[in-house]
Amino acid sequence: MVLPVAIILGGVAIAALLFSMRPHAEQAEVEEVATPVEVVIAEPRTVPARVEGTGTVVADAQVVITPQVGGRIVEVAPELRPGGIVARGQVLARIDPRDYQLAVTQAESQVAQARLNLALEQQRAEVARREWELVGGGEPADEASLALRGPQLAAAEQALAAAEATLASAKLSLERSVLRAPFDAVVLQEGVDVGQMVGQATQVATLVGTERLRVEVQVPVEELPLLEIPGLGADVGSPARVVQNLAGGGAGPRTVARDGAVVGLGGQIDPATRTATVLVAVEDPLGDGADLPLLPGAFVEVEMSGRPQPGVTVVPDAAVHDGTVVWVVADGDRLVRREVTVGWRQDGQLYLTGGLEAGDRVVTSPLSLPVAGMAVRVIDPETSGPGADGATDRAEARP
Structure with a gap:
């Protein structure tokens, strides 16, 4: 019994001796590797705001042409067809004018007769006045008026006025037998042919004005303060660029572009x-004829230049993560997370209206798993591309 215990105690002693004689490994410090990054320097400045939206081109002036007199169509303008271009005052169609010409001739005759009757009555009144003076007058006023042919003279004057009104009406009807364009327009629809009987209920054509069109642009409510809107604190509206992208891959222009200006705000918000x-x-949406016209119904993209915004910093799209986050290289070359406010986007650049200060070094390189406090090394993109010996610190990027 003593022997096994001795053996065990001896083994423990030997194990303790071996443990005390083991070699001690020296702990090496792990060197932190700085991630190379490219940066841009934040330089806040004042720039005009830019608001983008989409919309539909609608007519600023549209009218349905209907005759004011009836009759048979004897002439139709070649341009009176869908898509035809007509100028202000151009003849669109003519109604047979003969009945109205005869009415004018008859009314002119009636006017001449009424003038003759008035002249005769004026002579009779003059003779009556002289006779009244010879007999001494002195009668009551109403009897004197009768004796001097006052009522007859007034009736002749009224008859002349009525005849002249009839003549003016006849001339107006004759003028209305010619249908004219009220403004420069494009024909949207037409509904008459030569020989057709028309009346006041006949729709001859539908015209859309070409002197000016209107685009109804949908804009987020929060972006409205960026725009100059007449009647809402501005006398002149923000300038705009209207672009219609054309589908298809054939030859010729791929877009139709026109300049415009904001003129007002719609009456309600889309819920x-x-x-x-x-x-x-x-x-002038039709242009000079050298390019394609901008027509009603077109779906367009609109870019509007708004009010100048102070303190705006421009950074590449790649610098902003999750919509509102940028990474800044702080003193000590460590990453710092910043929340920013994005004002608008333009040509691959983001315009930030808040969250950065002048001189901030904003990281533009892709970051796989960025964390606050991570060590980084600012590099010069001109010396970090393929074939370069290595990245060099961009000392000039430091504030």
Whole structure:
């Protein structure tokens, strides 16, 4: 019994001796590797705001042409067809004028007769006045008026006025037998042919004015303060660029572009999208004929230049993560997370209206798993591309 215990105690002693004689490993410090990044320097400045939206081109002036007199159509202008271009005052169609010409001739005859009757009555009144003076007058006023042929003279004057009114009406009806365009327009619809009987209920054509069209642009409500809107604190509206992208891959222009200006704000907000309707006027939408026209019904993209915004910093799209986060290289070359406010986007750049200070070094390189406090090294993109010997610190990027 003593022997096994001794053996066990001896083994423990030997194990303790071996443990005390083990070699001690020295702990090495792990060197932190700085991630190379590219940066841009935040330089806040004042720039005009830019608001983008989409909308539909609608007519600023549209009218349905209907005759004011009836008759048979004897002439139709070649341009009176869908898509035809007509000028202000151009003849669209003519109604047979003969009945109205005869009415004018008859009315002119009646006027001549009424003038003759008035002249005769004036002579009779003059003779009556002289005779009245010879007999001494002195009668009551009403009897004197009768003796001097006052009622007869007034009746002749009224007859002349009625005849002249009849003549003016006849001339107006004759003038209305010619249907003219009230403004420069494009024909949207037409509904008459030569030989057709028309009346006051006949729709001859539908015209859309081409001097100016209007675009109804949908804009988020929160972006309205960025725009100059006449009647809402501005006398002149923000300038706008209206672009229609054309589908298809054939030859010729792929877009139709026109300049415009904001002229007003729609009367209500869309409850589904929470957008407001901004009205943009486009002058001379047909252009000079050298390119395609901008026509009603077109779906367009609109870019509007708004009020100048101070303190705006421009950074590439890639610098902003999750919509509102940028990473800044702080003193000590450590990452710092910043929340920013994005004002608008333009040509691959984001315009930030808050969250950065002048001189901040904003990281533009892709970051796989960025964390606050991570060590980084600012590099010069000109020396970090393929074939370069290595990245060099961009000392000039430090504030």
